Amino acid sequence: MLVKKAKLFISLFSLMFFLSCFEGTDFEQANDVLLTPEIELDLIYFNIEASQFYNPSTSTEILVLKDTTDLDFLGGRDINNILKKADFLFQFTNSIPREFDVSFDFLNTQNQSKYFIQSNIVSGNQTNPVVTTFLEEIDEQEITDLTSANKVVISVAIASSSQNLTGVLNLQSKTTYYLEIDQ
Numbered sequence: 001m002l003v004k005k006a007k008l009f010i011s012l013f014s015l016m017f018f019l020s021c022f023e024g025t026d027f028e029q030a031n032d033v034l035l036t037p038e039i040e041l042d043l044i045y046f047n048i049e050a051s052q053f054y055n056p057s058t059s060t061e062i063l064v065l066k067d068t069t070d071l072d073f074l075g076g077r078d079i080n081n082i083l084k085k086a087d088f089l090f091q092f093t094n095s096i097p098r099e100f101d102v103s104f105d106f107l108n109t110q111n112q113s114k115y116f117i118q119s120n121i122v123s124g125n126q127t128n129p130v131v132t133t134f135l136e137e138i139d140e141q142e143i144t145d146l147t148s149a150n151k152v153v154i155s156v157a158i159a160s161s162s163q164n165l166t167g168v169l170n171l172q173s174k175t176t177y178y179l180e181i182d183q
Contacts, residue, residue: 033183043088043173044069044104044154050096050168053161061161067154071106083143085178088117088136094124096167101157106149114149115142126167 046067053062094100100121106114117136124130138146156169 035179035181035183037179037181039177039179041175041177043175044152045172046154046170048156048169050098050161050165051163053158054163054165056163059163063158063161065156068151069154070151071149080144080147082179082181083147083177084140084180086138086143086146087176087178088138088173089175090119090134090136090171090173092119092121092132093129093170094121094132094167095126095129096158096165096169097123097125098158098160098165099123100169101155102171103155103157105153105155106146107151107153108148109150114145121169124167129167 048065052065054060055062088104092100092102102119102121104117106116108114115138119132119134121132122130
């Protein structure tokens with residue numbers, strides 16, 4: 001009797017398995033696959049000592065520091081077709097008792113500005129560093145401008161400086177790219 005129940009159970013299970021797996025299955029849907037990966041990458045980072053804003057040999061303030069970083073991974077027409085959105089996350093930690101204006105100017109090969117981001121960084125101190133975080137979301141309409149850039153110029157501006165200024169301004173940033181790839 002136990003063998004009959006086992007055979008009946010296996011027969012019913014097999015019948016349900018075969019009917020549910022193949023009945024109404026549209027194998028043409030395999031051609032309609034849309035992949036939507038999200039890629040996170042480190043973008044820019046730095047540590048700027050307060051002493052970099054003062055030249056002791058000339059006793060003068062240095063009110064703006066600039067640096068240029070190549071962005072070769074943004075170039076190309078292929079990326080324009082699949083990149084739908086990008087998020088830039090910037091996190092500053094400031095232990096310098098001064099506020100800063102920080103800008104990111106994305107330039108093309110002719111040094112024309114294609115996209116611009118600016119942020120104000122709150123004053124901090126060495127015993128209580130202040131963290132400033134901001135998110136720049138770039139939608140599909142602005143992606144073409146961003147991807148036509150091949151470098152970014154970072155400018156860090158301070159209102160005043162002195163030889164006694166201490167602390168560090170730290171930046172850590174990452175970007176998340178949202179892609180859509182038709183298969």
